[in-house]
Amino acid sequence: xxxxxxxxxxxxxxxxxENDAADCLQDSFTKLWENRQRLKQLDNxxxxxxxxVRNTALNMVSRKVIAADSFSExxxxxxxxxxxxxxxxxxxxxxxxxxxxxxxxxxxxxxxxELSSIGxxxxxxxxxxTGFSDENVRVLLSRARKKIKAFIYGNKKQ
Numbered sequence: 001x002x003x004x005x006x007x008x009x010x011x012x013x014x015x016x017x018e019n020d021a022a023d024c025l026q027d028s029f030t031k032l033w034e035n036r037q038r039l040k041q042l043d044n045x046x047x048x049x050x051x052x053v054r055n056t057a058l059n060m061v062s063r064k065v066i067a068a069d070s071f072s073e074x075x076x077x078x079x080x081x082x083x084x085x086x087x088x089x090x091x092x093x094x095x096x097x098x099x100x101x102x103x104x105x106x107x108x109x110x111x112x113x114e115l116s117s118i119g120x121x122x123x124x125x126x127x128x129x130t131g132f133s134d135e136n137v138r139v140l141l142s143r144a145r146k147k148i149k150a151f152i153y154g155n156k157k158q
Contacts, residue, residue, distance in 0.1 A: 003046060003049050003050070005121065005125060006046075006121065006128060006129040007025055007049060007050060007053045008021055008022075008119075009118075009119030009120065009121050009129065010050055010057070010115075011024040011028075011053050011054075011056070011057045012118065012119055013114045013115060013118055013119055014061060015060060016118075020060060021057075024053060024056050024057045025053065027056050028049070031056070032049060032052060047131060101148055101151050101152070102114070104151065108132070109141075109143055111130060112130065112132070112137055112140045113144045113145075113148075115129060115130070116141055123137045123138055123141070
């Protein structure tokens, strides 16, 4: 339970859905419980727990993709009546811009930004979840923020 926040953030960053992240944690806790005797022998049980969550989440994503591909032709398109077309377009455009910005970041910067911005983790929690030093997390976040700021304000120099 002391790792719940880091484990949830890891699952949420991959799955991007609160309910799926909660399901992932439940499955991960079950796996960890089944391997509880092995945990005592590990040098880094925190890393093992985070890796278990990551692998469980990635398996969930794989299953979803396969299921969606298999049945996508049978699923009807349901219009979203909750917002106007212009708001929907603006939302999609904003999501696309954010995705594009994040895709420009190096993998380590992207990872710490997602854990910080989306997962809401502190630098210390990110350090524990990723294995990076506190200083490295701070530097990666700083560099990522500078690149994002440069991209948003049109300064292409990075």
